Amino acid sequence: MRAIFAVVLLVGLGLAGFAVYMAQNYIQGYQAALAKERAGRQDIELVDGYTVSRAMKYGETLLKEDVRIVKWPAAAMPEGMFTSVEELFPKGDNRSRVVVRAMEKGEVLIAAKLTKPGEEAGITSRLARGQRAFAIKVDVASGVSGFLRPGDRVDVYWTGRAGSKNDSRGDFTKLIEANVSLIAIDQTADEEVDTGNIARTVTVAALPQQVAALAQAQSTGSLSLSLVGAEDDTIASAIEVDQRALLGIEAEVEEVVKQEAKARVCTIKTRKGGDVLQIPIPCTN
Known part of the structure; x- marks a missing residue:
């Protein structure tokens, strides 16, 4: 009995040692992979952005409950994106902004989609300087x-x-x-x-x-x-x-017809009694 017990104990210790060895190899491999992944990872700068929490149509008034804050990559910020609640809802200004472009839920808020505080959603908001x-x-x-x-x-x-x-x-x-x-x-x-x-x-x-x-x-x-x-x-x-x-008609060329000059006739006048006669003579010039 003692011999069998000793054999079982030795086998158990061997299996336990092998399990510990395998676990150590697995943990070391995982840690090495994690360290490699962290070394290759670049830190991404994030900024606060705001999106609409529901679909909004043209002419609707934007309220604080209609927006929610999200983290947005600074390198991918769209032009005119609001990055602080003070920009979107200025302190001490109770005038509302109005939606001028329809937006779906989760769409980022930018200045081009909203009027200025207190401005109507008319054509004047669409005119550039x-x-x-x-x-x-x-x-x-x-x-x-x-x-x-x-x-x-x-x-x-x-x-x-x-x-x-x-x-x-x-x-x-x-x-x-x-x-x-x-x-x-x-x-x-x-x-x-x-x-x-x-x-x-x-x-x-x-x-x-x-x-x-x-x-x-x-x-x-x-x-x-x-x-x-x-x-x-x-x-x-x-x-x-x-x-x-x-x-496909070509322009007509107007032909100018020149009239021939009439022959010049030169005369002299003579008087015979009470009559005046005109006698043709050669023109000298």
């Missing part, structure tokens, strides 16, 4: 069949006749403004407005010089809009098309 709002009358043809929305960009074409009615070019069309931003359709500046409705007016953001050009063009002819693609960053060059270019 130095810009003015100008309304253009449109219909189903000139307004791109109702597919325009606030935030789109358009090229503006003018069609009319310049100069006198005898102008051989007839009516012609010319690009007068390119890449103009739309800030309102009829009486709404909501970018989420349903498309397909035929607008009567569109409002664009333009510099005073552009406003003067658009006003003059609208009073002397008709304006048409051409929708620019969302990712199109090209600027259209000067474009002008008249009836002759449209139909």
